[in-house]
Amino acid sequence: MAEIKKLYTSEFKKNAVLLSYERNNVQCTAIELDISPKLLSKWRSVYVKYREGSFPGQGKKRVYYEDQKIFTLEKKLAASKLRLEILEEGIRYKSQGKNSIYNFIHQNKDKYPIGIMCQIMGVSTSMYNLRIQQPLSAREIQAELLKNAISSVFFEFKQYRGCVLIARELNNRGIQISEDQVTFFMKRLGLQRRIKKKYKVTTDSKHTLYISPNVLNRQFTAVRPSQIWVSDITYLQIERRFLYLTVIIDIYDRKIVGWHLSSSLSANATILPAWNMAANGRGIEKGLLFHSDRGTQYANKSFTKILKESGCIQSMSRKGNSMDNAVAESFFNSLKRELIKKQPRLLTPKEMRSEIYEYIENWYNKKRRHSALDYMTIEEFNEEN
Structure with a gap:
């Protein structure tokens, strides 16, 4: 044995x-x-x-006797990292009610300890077990799905969309919901859109170059591409200095057809590269109306000559009147609100260039919904027209 x-x-x-x-x-x-x-x-x-x-x-x-304290600290650090990871993943559910919290815990029960999740999310383990044993009603399930969908769109649009745009976006995705329902659920979830801040105009128009009249006269509509382009330049603060973003927008579909990021404000570094991009990408129609402010980049002889040779008509805003170029001003408002002001620190030049490219090419020109296009994306608008 x-x-x-x-x-x-x-x-x-x-x-x-x-x-x-x-x-x-x-x-x-x-x-x-x-x-x-x-x-x-x-x-x-x-x-x-x-x-x-x-x-x-x-x-x-x-462990070695000498390493006992290190071992203890490692255990505490691992526990803290686990709690932080749970909190980062579950933080958005804490404002959505206990049902959302229970669902989050249930979906992650194989990934994290249930007891720790309940403690961090502020619910009792016994109530969680009771809720799991008693499934939600069809009405409760529908409400939870709508809340999840609203939260998803709210954060996808960088917390700057209210009930109207969120309702339109959800309807476009096949989820039938009214603006009143979105308002109700947003209040329950504690979701509040961020408030827009005014943009400070910095255009310097003190020069002796020729100033074109305001031909556009705030008529911000077009019936075809390359009929009206508007342009403007803004500064973006980075580490220890500034970069300057020049954009050209086609009024027809609000697309950024040309843009350039530079470290100086000369015409060669701002409007000329942006113009070349727009001309090569979208093409120039004879009689195209090109509108901008009175800055030297637009009034200098090299650029006005290009416009004349291309058969374009030049238009400039009235002195000190930013609303004459409202479309471009609106774009810069959106850019700084949705991207620049959300950065936790000043970016490096390389980081800024990467962020601007991602925002313009992959977000603004493709996924963002525009009120001027009846809340369609640029791609959807062009497909319908």
């Missing part, structure tokens, strides 16, 4: 070792404790090496 292997607790092993030191006799101590002297000697060797970390228990890590 096979011999049954005895199991000893960590406390027993430690006390046996200490007793053997006290009596200074391994043989007698082993006989008294009914263990083999060889086993006790083994425990003593381990204790000499690991001291308080000698007998952590079955399946646990044995």
Whole structure:
């Protein structure tokens, strides 16, 4: 018959070792404790090496005595990281009601300990278990789906969309919901759109160059592409200095057809590269009306010559009247509200260029919905027209 292997607790092993030191006799101590002297000697060797970390228990890590504090700190750090990870993933659900919290815990029960999730999310484990045992009604499920959809669109649009735009976006995605319903659920979820801030105009028009009349006269509509283009320049603060963003917008579909980011305000670094991009990408129609402010970049002879040779008509805003170029001003408002002011720090030049490219090419020109296009994206508008 096979011999049954005895199991000893960590406390027993430690006390046996200490007793053997006290009596200074391994043989007698082993006989008294009914263990083999060889086993006790083994425990003593381990204790000499690991001291308080000698007998952590079955399946646990044995550590050197000198590393015990480090080991303890590592455990605390790992626990803190786990709690932070749970909080980062679940923070948006805390404002959506307990049903959303329960759903979050249930969906992540195989990833995180349920008890820790309940503690961090502010619910009791017993109530979570009770809720899981009693499924939601069809009405409650529908409400939860609508709240999740509203939250998703709200954060996707960078927290700057209210009930009207969120309702239109959800309807466009096949989810039937009214503006009143969106308003109701947004209040329940504690979602509030960010308030727009006024944009400070910085155009310097003090020069002796020729000023074109305001031909556009705030008629911001077009019936075909390349009929009316508007342009403007703004500054973007980065580490230790500024970059300057020049854009050209086609009034027809509000698309940014040309843009350039530069470190100086010369015409060669601003409007000329942006113009070349627009001309090559969208093409120039004879009689195209090009509107801008009175800045030297637009009034200088090199650029006005290009417009004339291209068969374009130049138009400029009246002095000190930013509303004459409202479309371009509106774009810069959106850019700074939705991108620049959300940055936690000043970006490097490389980071700024990457962010601007992503915002214009992949967000503004493709996914963003425009009120001037009846809340369609640019791509959807062009497909319908």
